[in-house]
Amino acid sequence: MSSSATRRPSVLVFATGGTIGMRRTDSGLAPDPEFPEILEDLVARICLPLGVEARVNHLSPAIDSANADADTAPKIARAVRARVRTQRPRGVVITHGTDTLAYTAARLAFELGDLGVPVVVTGSQLAHGEEGSDAIGNLTLAIRAAVKAAPGSPAAIAFGGDLLPAVRATKHDSVALAAFRAELPLAAGAAGVPAPPHVDAGSAVPSAPSRVLAFRFVPAVTSDDLRASVGGRPQGLVLECYGSGNGPMARPGMLGTLRELCAAMPIVAVTQCTTGGVDLNRYAVGRELAAAGVIDGGDMTLEAAAGKLGFLLDRRHSDAELRALMLQNLVGERTSTPA
Numbered sequence: 546m547s548s549s550a551t552r553r554p555s556v557l558v559f560a561t562g563g564t565i566g567m568r569r570t571d572s573g574l575a576p577d578p579e580f581p582e583i584l585e586d587l588v589a590r591i592c593l594p595l596g597v598e599a600r601v602n603h604l605s606p607a608i609d610s611a612n613a614d615a616d617t618a619p620k621i622a623r624a625v626r627a628r629v630r631t632q633r634p635r636g637v638v639i640t641h642g643t644d645t646l647a648y649t650a651a652r653l654a655f656e657l658g659d660l661g662v663p664v665v666v667t668g669s670q671l672a673h674g675e676e677g678s679d680a681i682g683n684l685t686l687a688i689r690a691a692v693k694a695a696p697g698s699p700a701a702i703a704f705g706g707d708l709l710p711a712v713r714a715t716k717h718d719s720v721a722l723a724a725f726r727a728e729l730p731l732a733a734g735a736a737g738v739p740a741p742p743h744v745d746a747g748s749a750v751p752s753a754p755s756r757v758l759a760f761r762f763v764p765a766v767t768s769d770d771l772r773a774s775v776g777g778r779p780q781g782l783v784l785e786c787y788g789s790g791n792g793p794m795a796r797p798g799m800l801g802t803l804r805e806l807c808a809a810m811p812i813v814a815v816t817q818c819t820t821g822g823v824d825l826n827r828y829a830v831g832r833e834l835a836a837a838g839v840i841d842g843g844d845m846t847l848e849a850a851a852g853k854l855g856f857l858l859d860r861r862h863s864d865a866e867l868r869a870l871m872l873q874n875l876v877g878e879r880t881s882t883p884a
């Protein structure tokens with residue numbers, strides 16, 4: 546019998562930082578240098594009654610997730626994929642700070658959508674050593690979910706007693722232990738993550754990951770503000786629109802600025818509302834946005850739209866492919882819009 550047939554199932558826990566691994570210092574909460582041993586011990590105790598083995602790996606250095614950048618989620622995805630290839634775990638748990646957890650989890654849902662191993666992201670509101678900490682409860686929920694989920698299950702967030710679809714979740718409470726919420730369930734009929742496009746071996750490989758920014762319409766906004774928001778030359782923009790996809794299109798220069806920006810980068814509209822979504826066909830101002838080239842983000846969260854756009858940009862899909870894929874439901878992140 547091969548050794549893999551006799552080996553006990555295992556879970557890979559990949560720690561990236563966040564409050565879960567911090568402790569109080571004179572300068573505030575900061576990464577606890579003893580956390581690697583503490584986590585090893587915690588994970589072993591959670592895994593023992595489940596009959597699974599554990600492997601704990603760490604992102605170096607551990608970060609406060611407020612310091613996550615455009616490469617944080619892709620880097621986690623690369624590290625997890627490499628370890629899954631060699632360790633062949635039954636499930637993967639990623640511990641992460643809560644500040645940008647929903648962004649990373651949404652991006653990972655696309656990056657690791659074809660992994661074939663369940664991925665569950667967790668963290669905590671209180672540090673592991675604090676009284677009443679949610680660290681052990683969240684970690685336990687995440688490990689159980691990762692080893693019990695079916696192999697092709699969509700990426701999830703385990704937090705505050707709930708398991709949430711990663712592409713639908715947002716952090717909605719900065720204090721409560723139930724910090725995350727998913728307003729909508731996974732959209733049915735997900736097509737799956739498409740194969741990466743063929744890219745000519747000779748063509749230049751971008752040296753840095755794509756940066757996707759967000760711009761939120763508020764009543765005082767001018768077209769100059771919108772233009773200034775892309776002054777740092779991001780590769781994509783998510784436009785946080787009013788209601789069902791409206792913006793101040795009567796503002797001097799707004800239509801022209803949007804046209805110009807849409808010619809330079811993909812711009813995706815999402816709603817500022819907590820739930821519902823964008824329908825650029827509904828209002829005249831929405832149609833003007835669409836005519837300028839803005840892509841209808843449907844009912845995607847900001848986090849899912851940004852993660853999906855960054856993922857597709859980094860894979861270097863053509864403009865037309867990217868637009869079509871943004872309108873499609875790949876991993877349950879949106880209700881599809883006919884192109």
Ligand SMILES: NC(=O)C[C@H](N)C(=O)O
Nearest residue numbers: 563564609610642643644
């Ligand atoms: N609760 C937390 O994890 C917040 C922390 N600032 C982080 O995101 O890393």
